[in-house]
Amino acid sequence: xxxxxxxxxxxxxxxxxxxxxxxxxDMEKLFEIALPGNxxxxxxxxxxxxxxxxxxxxxxxxxxxxxxxxxSFEMCVRKVGKFTNALHNLKAGDEIGVRGPFGKGFPVKLLxxxxxxxxxxxxxxxxxxxxxxxxxxxxxxxxxVNILLGCKTPDDMLFGDEVENWQKRIDVSFNCxxxxxxxxxxxxxxxxxxxxxxxxxxxxxxxAVVVGPPIMYKFVIGELLTKKIPSRQILVSLERHMKCGxxxxxxxxxxxxxxxxxxxxxSYDKIKNIKEAI
Numbered sequence: 001x002x003x004x005x006x007x008x009x010x011x012x013x014x015x016x017x018x019x020x021x022x023x024x025x026d027m028e029k030l031f032e033i034a035l036p037g038n039x040x041x042x043x044x045x046x047x048x049x050x051x052x053x054x055x056x057x058x059x060x061x062x063x064x065x066x067x068x069x070x071x072s073f074e075m076c077v078r079k080v081g082k083f084t085n086a087l088h089n090l091k092a093g094d095e096i097g098v099r100g101p102f103g104k105g106f107p108v109k110l111l112x113x114x115x116x117x118x119x120x121x122x123x124x125x126x127x128x129x130x131x132x133x134x135x136x137x138x139x140x141x142x143x144x145v146n147i148l149l150g151c152k153t154p155d156d157m158l159f160g161d162e163v164e165n166w167q168k169r170i171d172v173s174f175n176c177x178x179x180x181x182x183x184x185x186x187x188x189x190x191x192x193x194x195x196x197x198x199x200x201x202x203x204x205x206x207x208a209v210v211v212g213p214p215i216m217y218k219f220v221i222g223e224l225l226t227k228k229i230p231s232r233q234i235l236v237s238l239e240r241h242m243k244c245g246x247x248x249x250x251x252x253x254x255x256x257x258x259x260x261x262x263x264x265x266x267s268y269d270k271i272k273n274i275k276e277a278i
Contacts (some may be wrong), residue, residue: 045131052097066133115143121212150192196223203228234268244266
């Protein structure tokens with residue numbers, strides 16, 4: 001029988017190490033993970049990894065750090081079930097399994113030289129942060145940058161320190177809205193779609209990158225089309241119940257596409273006629 005060699009295959013689980021854990025909100029923690037020898041993950045913005053806890057299970061998790069961060073990578077995880085509850089119990093120095101990175105991320109080379117409009121709703125900022133920080137770290141390669149962020153409340157905002165830095169940059173336009181404010185909130189109150197009409201865009205050279213809860217896409221894309229952004233220049237990252245990361249289990253299938261292999265990033269023109277995609 002032919003011997004199966006798992007090393008360097010998509011099935012190989014690398015033993016990573018938790019470098020640090022930071023509480024972000026009541027529900028989310030940010031984990032910094034190092035691979036053996038502090039080797040970089042070499043991912044693309046928008047890709048994900050399969051994280052495994054030995055004796056518990058495995059789950060796909062978006063990479064939240066930019067590829068420009070070398071020697072370790074970050075992922076922000078909401079506590080929502082058995083696996084993520086166990087993940088939240090990890091401490092610095094604990095061991096964790098890593099497969100990947102997987103999936104098609106944001107087409108960075110295609111975006112170079114163009115204006116960018118980032119639209120992040122809720123946890124959508126987690127994978128989008130990877131691309132935003134990549135663009136900021138390579139700022140001269142891109143045109144105008146607009147960032148729109150939507151949260152339920154001010155307390156739900158993730159990466160507050162980085163958001164503050166984005167607001168201070170003179171080469172980035174930033175605006176944020178919340179569904180429900182508190183007495184200290186000075187910004188906009190309302191849905192994230194309420195911010196789009198106020199953004200000045202050059203449709204022929206603007207790529208809109210949209211990540212958020214499924215219900216957000218239909219309304220945000222409608223506003224972008226009103227702004228005359230071509231559908232091929234609207235990029236979305238789709239949330240589906242991904243499982244294996246290899247296009248084998250079928251959990252994330254949308255007609256002819258597997259989100260884990262063909263996505264999670266798609267241009268809107270490829271999926272706009274697929275009823276269950278958006």
